[in-house]
Amino acid sequence: MKIGVLALQGDFAEHLTVLRRLGVEAAEIRLPGELAAVDGLIIPGGESTTIGKLAVAYDLIEPLRAFGQQKPIWGTCAGAIFLSKDAQRDQPLLGLMDITVQRNAFGRQVDSFEVGLDIPALARVSKENPPFYAVFIRAPLIESVDAPEAETLATLEDGTIVAAQQGKLLATSFHPELNQDDRFHQYFLTLVDS
Ligand code: GLN
Numbered sequence: 346m347k348i349g350v351l352a353l354q355g356d357f358a359e360h361l362t363v364l365r366r367l368g369v370e371a372a373e374i375r376l377p378g379e380l381a382a383v384d385g386l387i388i389p390g391g392e393s394t395t396i397g398k399l400a401v402a403y404d405l406i407e408p409l410r411a412f413g414q415q416k417p418i419w420g421t422c423a424g425a426i427f428l429s430k431d432a433q434r435d436q437p438l439l440g441l442m443d444i445t446v447q448r449n450a451f452g453r454q455v456d457s458f459e460v461g462l463d464i465p466a467l468a469r470v471s472k473e474n475p476p477f478y479a480v481f482i483r484a485p486l487i488e489s490v491d492a493p494e495a496e497t498l499a500t501l502e503d504g505t506i507v508a509a510q511q512g513k514l515l516a517t518s519f520h521p522e523l524n525q526d527d528r529f530h531q532y533f534l535t536l537v538d539s
Contacts, residue, residue: 346537349374349383351409353399355391355423359522363530377408385417385537388424390482390520393448396427397437406437413441417513417536425516426485442514443492450486450505457482462519464499464508470531478526479507479519486518513537 352373364371420428461476495511521529
């Protein structure tokens with residue numbers, strides 16, 4: 346199994362570190378031709394408009410869409426925005442996931458926060474399944490999960506959706522690559538493996 350991390354902008358290095366810690370072969374992806382060598386792809390956090398514009402410049406939009414129709418993709422934060430079909434702004438999107446997101450929904454950089462989330466799906470990789478300590482940095486919220494086959498994986502206490510899955514596509518508002526808890530990466534690997 347080999348996992349690619351889209352390395353146009355953002356915190357791709359942190360995802361590569363987690364994958365290697367888990368003993369998984371991982372590669373930076375910058376060119377369309379590099380996608381053929383990987384079985385799943387992570388799109389990191391960063392700045393979604395920048396990632397989208399660079400993806401257009403590198404002719405990656407259609408190859409990424411084709412990849413996502415066959416293989417797992419997980420977008421974290423800006424990556425989740427880029428995966429969505431609607432960010433309520435004019436910016437390049439893959440439109441692979443039937444979710445509507447709201448960018449910078451929790452305020453500015455100084456309003457970044459961390460919270461323990463109950464994520465039942467992670468029971469698949471962790472029997473005891475303690476709360477997942479999630480880091481939000483100028484994060485988007487998932488306003489709606491719009492396809493019948495898509496599901497909500499995690500919400501804040503007030504019901505705000507912060508993680509969703511649609512088949513082999515995953516979106517998280519937060520940054521699982523920024524703590525030492527690798528369960529979300531392990532969960533993604535189960536999608537790649539199935
Ligand atoms: N605020 C960024 C955006 O809207 C996302 C921030 C992040 O990825 N941590 O694209």
